[in-house]
Amino acid sequence: MSLELISPFVIVIAAAIIVTFERLFPYEEQQKFLREGFWNDLIMYSIVQSYLLGLLINWLIQWIDASTMLSRMHLISHWPVWLQVLLFLVTHDLYIYWFHRIQHRSIRLWRIHEAHHSTKDVDWLSGSRSHSLEILINQTIEFAPIVLLGAAPEVALYKGMISAIWGMWIHSNIDVHTGKLQYVINGPEMHRWHHSDVVADGSYNFATKLAIWDWIFGTGFLPERKKPAGYGLREIEFPKNYIRQHLFAFRPLKGDVYSGE
Ligand SMILES: [Zn+2]
Ligand SMILES: [Zn+2]
Numbered sequence: 517m518s519l520e521l522i523s524p525f526v527i528v529i530a531a532a533i534i535v536t537f538e539r540l541f542p543y544e545e546q547q548k549f550l551r552e553g554f555w556n557d558l559i560m561y562s563i564v565q566s567y568l569l570g571l572l573i574n575w576l577i578q579w580i581d582a583s584t585m586l587s588r589m590h591l592i593s594h595w596p597v598w599l600q601v602l603l604f605l606v607t608h609d610l611y612i613y614w615f616h617r618i619q620h621r622s623i624r625l626w627r628i629h630e631a632h633h634s635t636k637d638v639d640w641l642s643g644s645r646s647h648s649l650e651i652l653i654n655q656t657i658e659f660a661p662i663v664l665l666g667a668a669p670e671v672a673l674y675k676g677m678i679s680a681i682w683g684m685w686i687h688s689n690i691d692v693h694t695g696k697l698q699y700v701i702n703g704p705e706m707h708r709w710h711h712s713d714v715v716a717d718g719s720y721n722f723a724t725k726l727a728i729w730d731w732i733f734g735t736g737f738l739p740e741r742k743k744p745a746g747y748g749l750r751e752i753e754f755p756k757n758y759i760r761q762h763l764f765a766f767r768p769l770k771g772d773v774y775s776g777e
Contacts, residue, residue: 519670519673519674520673523673523676523677526677526681527677527680527681530680530681530684531640531684534640534684534685534688534690535549535640537688537690538639538640538688538689538690541690541691541692542689542690542691543689543690543691543704543708543743544637544638544689544743547637547639547689548637549639551635551636551637551639552635552636552637552756553635553645553756554641556645556756556757556758556761557635557641557642557644557645558641558644560758561644561645561646561758562641562644565648565651565758566644569648569651569652569655572652573652573655573656573659574659576656576660577656577659577660577663577664578663580660580664581663581664584664586664586665586666587663587664587665587666588666589666590666591665591666592665592666592667593666593667593668597668597670597671597674600662600667600668600671601671601674601675601678604658604661604662604667604671604675605675605678605725606726607661608657608658608661608675609723609724609725609726609729610729611657612654612658612724613722613723613724613729613730613733615653615654615657616629616722616724617722617733617735619650620718620719620722623769624769627647627765627766627769628647628649628650628765629646629647629650630647630749630752630754630764630765631645631646631647631650631754631761631762631764631765632645632646632647632650633711633718633748633749634748634749634752634754634761635711635747635748636746636747636748637689637747638687638689638707638708638711638747639687639688639689640684640685640687640688640689641684641687642687642711643683643684643686643687644683647761647762647765648762649765658675658679659672659675659676662675678725682702682724682725683724685703685704686702686703686704686706686707686724687704687707687708687711688704689704690704692704692705693705698727698738699727699728699731699736700726700727700728701725701726701727702721702723702724702725702726702727702730703727705738706721706723706727706730706736706737706738707721708743708744708747709721709737709738709739709743709744710722711744711747711748712744712745712746712747713744713745713746713747713748713749713750714744714745714746714750715750717737717739717744719735720735720736720737721735721736721737722735
C-alpha cells in the first residue's frame with residue numbers, strides 16, 4: 517500500500533486516539549465533543565478547504581518549478597529521507613514561529629489569523645479553523661522548498677502527516693503533564709495558553725512543533741495557574757458560517773489588534 521493511501525488512515529487513527537484521551541483525561545471537563553462550530557470545522561475547514569487548497573497550492577508550486585526548473589538541480593535528492601524530513605520540519609517550524617508572532621502584531625495579518633483564535637473550545641479539531649489565505653501563505657512556503665530542492669516525493673507526505681497530527685495534538689483537550697519536555701516540544705499545556713481570551717496571556721507561546729523557539733526568543737509562558745479563564749476572542753462576535761468567517765477578515769480596519777507585546 518502506498519504512503520499516499522496510508523497517510524489519511526494514520527491521521528484518522530491519530531485523531532481517534534487523541535479524541536479518546538480527551539474523553540478520558542480532559543483538560544476542560546465541561547468541553548463537549550460536539551461543541552459549537554464542530555461540523556463547520558470538520559467539513560468546511562478540515563475536508564473541503566484542505567482539499568481545494570491542496571490542489572491550488574500544488575498547482576502554484578508546479579508553476580514556480582516549471583518557471584525556475586529548480587527541482588531539476590536535485591539539490592538535496594541524495595540526502596537520506598529522514599534528514600530531508602528533519603530539515604523541513606525544523607526550518608518551517610522556525611519560519612512559522614516568526615510569521616505567527618508577526619500576525620499578532622500586524623492588524624492586516626491578524627485579520628487572517630483571527631479565525632484560528634475564534635473557537636471558544638480548544639480541542640483536537642479547533643486547530644483546523646484557519647483562514648484560507650493564512651493556509652495558502654503558510655503551506656505554499658511549507659511545501660515549495662520540498663519540491664524545489666528536489667526532495668524525495670514521500671517527504672511532502674511525511675511532512676503533511678506530521679503537521680496534521682501535531683496540529684491536533686497541541687490543540688487537544690488532554691490534561692497531560694510533560695514537565696521539562698515543554699522546553700523542547702510544544703504541546704497542549706503551552707498552546708492552550710496561546711488561545712486564552714485574555715490578550716496578555718495570548719501574546720505568548722507562538723511555537724507550533726518546537727517550543728524551543730519561544731524559550732530562545734523570549735515568548736515562552738508557563739504560569740503557575742493551570743489554565744486560562746476562557747478561550748477565543750473577547751468583544752468580537754465571530755460569525756458562525758464558513759463564508760461569513762472568511763469575509764469577516766475584510767471588514768473595515770479599526771485597530772483592533774488582538775495581542776501586542
Ligand atoms: Zn495565534
Ligand atoms: Zn492554535
